[in-house]
Amino acid sequence: MTIRVAAVQVRSTSDPAENLDIIAEQARQAVDQGARLVVFPEAMMANFTTRLAPVAEPLDGPFVQVVTGIAADLGAWLVVGMFEPAGDGRVHNTVVATDGHTLHHYRKLHLYDSFGSKESATVAPGSELVTFEALGTTIGLATCYDVRFADQFADLRRAGAEVICLPASWAPGVDKVDQWELLVRSRAMDAQAFVVGADQSGDPSATSRAPLGVGHSLVAGPLGKVVAALGAADGVLVTDIDVDLVARVREAIPLG
Template sequence: MTAALRLAACQFSSSADWAANLDRIGADARTAADRGAQVAVFPEAAMGRFGSAAAAAGQPLDGPFADGVRAVAEQTGLLIVAGMFTPCGDGRVHNTLLVTGAGVETRYDKIHLFDAFGSRESDTVAPGDALVTVDAFGTTFGLATCFDLRFAAQFTELGRRGAEVLLVPASWGEGPGKAEQWDLLVRARATDAQAWLLACDQAWTPLSGTDPLGIGRSACIDPLGGVRARLAAGEGILIADVEPSLAADVRARVPVLAQPGSKDRG
């Protein structure tokens, strides 16, 4: 049986200054580690908010932002997941999750881009094309980002690939019905994968144009869709204890993932 894990969702509003955002990641990571967390998840666009020069230009994975996050992971012993933007070679960037620490070093490039509600993420961001799972602390984690939450097949496939805990950074824009949709989708996607799901959004930021800037409401959801913990709109750190073995128990009792059906990536 996999031992219990303590997860942290570090909800804050990133600025246009990547160095200031890195300092905030360091401070929140140290607080999370002091509170016993083993995994710390930061929002999508933690390096630089949407619409900023930092987001438009990106940085390579051997650049100062990523190296700074690696140093924080090494200092704290945490597995850290943080959103950043990386050059892709066609004038756009990838919307990338850097996953580092605890013996892990990988990336996930957001597959489903936010071409909705008047926004056109694909104008400046190139999509990824591969699902990603990683193993740490005796647990298999699956990765997804924000708008991916609207695509159930991605989460079903992550569950089929053995993910017991899903880590989902986001920058979920404000708008009519958006909070209700967020609350619904994080619960639905946990049940699709029959896995724990930790979603970390940007803290609430006043709407500005069509850029998705965050509503808060970071949450920890269990494999049956139950809300185990949730933050409000403002900045803060959610600490949640999860039992990864519950995913296997739910899958045995309700064998949805074993049923025939599409195994497309979503």
């Protein structure tokens, strides 16, 4: 079984309304190319230069309602990063997945308290893995820094995930592109699944740890092979994945 997937590589702004326009435009481009699963970056509601608490909304708020409407109009699954109020003054870094009729959400488990950053100061961690059935397969969700944690992707494998959506806002810095690509490929091998990594676009000359992205969105297969990839600039990466390969790999290499 083949599924056409897309990773949308853009740089979100600090304005949720402007970002919804970007989502609508880019999702339509992806669907016009046949994509049925369209993955956007982390922090598509508002980028990490923004004060998050004032823009955060509940799952039944207007941001998700608009995303749901876009998905329904296009007849495709959209995966989008947003922020929810956490109830303690912080927010949840949340990914929503919707086809316009059903809504799933995942709250980022592993917070980016590294390289001098402290995401946990403003973001509360989630507590549960998320998988769901769609497009004839099982889809799992993860977010950005989660990609450093092999156990999470092994657990998604055990939960049956064959395709894992990985929105990211991978901060630039020395060797960060190499780390991103290596980690996505490694976690695809741990999960024995396809991983669709959609990062915020970046400036290839950037060396600071600005909370944006480096680009280089990619789709990696269950043996770690890069199926398709972008550079640093904005783009829509559309590619076909053979989901049946997942079962063949898991049979050949039984990891338990």
